[in-house]
Amino acid sequence: MSDVILLSLTASLNPTLVAATTVMLLLDKPVRLMGGYLLGAYLTSITLGLIIVFSLSDSAAANTTENTISPAVDIGLGAVFLAISFVFYTGRVERMRERRAAKKAAKGPQEPPRWQRELSKGSPRVTFLVGAALTLPGASYLAGLASIHKLHYSTPETVLLVIGFNVVMLWLLEVPFVSFLLAPEKTPQAIARAKAWVSRHSHTFAVRGFGAIGALLVLKGVIGFL
Numbered sequence: 001m002s003d004v005i006l007l008s009l010t011a012s013l014n015p016t017l018v019a020a021t022t023v024m025l026l027l028d029k030p031v032r033l034m035g036g037y038l039l040g041a042y043l044t045s046i047t048l049g050l051i052i053v054f055s056l057s058d059s060a061a062a063n064t065t066e067n068t069i070s071p072a073v074d075i076g077l078g079a080v081f082l083a084i085s086f087v088f089y090t091g092r093v094e095r096m097r098e099r100r101a102a103k104k105a106a107k108g109p110q111e112p113p114r115w116q117r118e119l120s121k122g123s124p125r126v127t128f129l130v131g132a133a134l135t136l137p138g139a140s141y142l143a144g145l146a147s148i149h150k151l152h153y154s155t156p157e158t159v160l161l162v163i164g165f166n167v168v169m170l171w172l173l174e175v176p177f178v179s180f181l182l183a184p185e186k187t188p189q190a191i192a193r194a195k196a197w198v199s200r201h202s203h204t205f206a207v208r209g210f211g212a213i214g215a216l217l218v219l220k221g222v223i224g225f226l
Helices: 002-012 013-024 029-053 058-089 094-107 113-118 124-134 139-150 154-170 171-182 185-226
Strands: none
Touching: 002 013, 002 154, 002 185, 013 029, 013 124, 013 154, 013 171, 029 124, 029 139, 029 154, 058 094, 058 139, 139 154, 154 171, 171 185
């Protein structure tokens, strides 16, 4: 279960979702727009997630193989997260961002992606379609589905777990959506403060977050081999 939680949090770190949320927050009636996007995202990710998780093999050979491979996969994923943490720690990510920003500045103003232009139209129907189109399974999501399958829960429990995985995965959009519903006047100020805090602490958060997840996965994999 710990794997599922970690992978759902990892899957939530989606730059496209962050960009889409930012665009919708700047438009009129953000609640309707974010609601449309969420419905489209849920439709795609939950439907595909259920199809994938119930399509995985349950054969005895597969179960024997996954008992051997799973610890190695944990160690491999953990090593990847530790490497990402190291890259953030050395400051290479910031230097890459600075070089990209310099290249973009040299090229001059560019037209935003089509999905951003469509979101800017401010239609819940459009955001529904954009959310459905952009929320496709990534590597972390697929790994999470594999972990859910290995738990061998009953069908209703598996369905609820897949839905829960998606709820966690989309928290970056759900939090401002619920916040706007409950406190529409205070939410913009709170979001501005949160963005300022993240910009100040994002480097430390990335180093420690990826490092902690990587260490836990490596430790879990080593224990699995014992």
